[in-house]
Amino acid sequence: xxxxxxxxxxxxxxxxxxxxxxxxxxxxxxxxxxxxxxxxxxxxxxxxxxxxxxxxxxxxxxxxxxxxxxxxxxxxxxxxxxxxxxxxxxxxxxxxxxxxxxxxxxxxxxxxxxxxxxxxxxxxxxxxxxxxxxxxxxxxxxxxxxxxxxxxxxxxxxxxxxxxxxxxxxxxxxxxxxxxxxxxxxxxxxxxxxxxxxxxxxxxxx
Numbered sequence: 776x777x778x779x780x781x782x783x784x785x786x787x788x789x790x791x792x793x794x795x796x797x798x799x800x801x802x803x804x805x806x807x808x809x810x811x812x813x814x815x816x817x818x819x820x821x822x823x824x825x826x827x828x829x830x831x832x833x834x835x836x837x838x839x840x841x842x843x844x845x846x847x848x849x850x851x852x853x854x855x856x857x858x859x860x861x862x863x864x865x866x867x868x869x870x871x872x873x874x875x876x877x878x879x880x881x882x883x884x885x886x887x888x889x890x891x892x893x894x895x896x897x898x899x900x901x902x903x904x905x906x907x908x909x910x911x912x913x914x915x916x917x918x919x920x921x922x923x924x925x926x927x928x929x930x931x932x933x934x935x936x937x938x939x940x941x942x943x944x945x946x947x948x949x950x951x952x953x954x955x956x957x958x959x960x961x962x963x964x965x966x967x968x969x970x971x972x973x974x975x976x977x978x979x980x981x
Contacts, residue, residue, distance in 0.1 A: 818902030922978035
């Protein structure tokens with residue numbers, strides 16, 4: 776994982792003037808699991824992430840009622856019942872608004888709520904991340920895990936913030952873009968929306 780991305784996350788953690796830490800948990804790295812990720816052909820960005828840390832949980836509250844956080848799963852969850860079998864009979868899947876036939880598994884990397892998550896499809900080696908919140912639709916974020924972590928530094932990990940990315944690309948949740956921007960500005964009045972959109976654009980896979 777890019778060291779600058781990790782440093783960016785840690786700087787965010789240190790901004791205690793903005794929030795109070797509610798919970799924090801590191802998981803011990805497991806070298807055997809990292810070797811298994813490599814052997815099973817997981818995306819390079821995912822392998823690099825778990826070489827740096829084996830999952831990470833941090834929840835915070837900003838002044839007022841805004842909540843934020845990250846909840847990256849430990850590597851062992853990439854192999855357990857957390858993953859979703861995409862070859863279930865009778866299931867018609869969609870990516871954005873396109874009907875697709877999917878194979879393999881959906882692997883959540885981070886849970887945003889009990890249902891909403893961000894993860895990747897085992898059939899892709901690009902490391903492309905998707906937003907999923909039940910149902911039959913996966914929404915492409917068009918970035919990998921390294922880019923995803925770097926964008927947390929702009930959004931402060933506000934609840935369901937990946938929906939902002941989808942709204943900016945006119946994929947879904949367009950009606951919530953302005954609300955997300957206002958929440959970020961409550962945390963950081965100097966938030967530069969144009970700089971954020973440019974950062975997202977330059978990190979996209981295609």
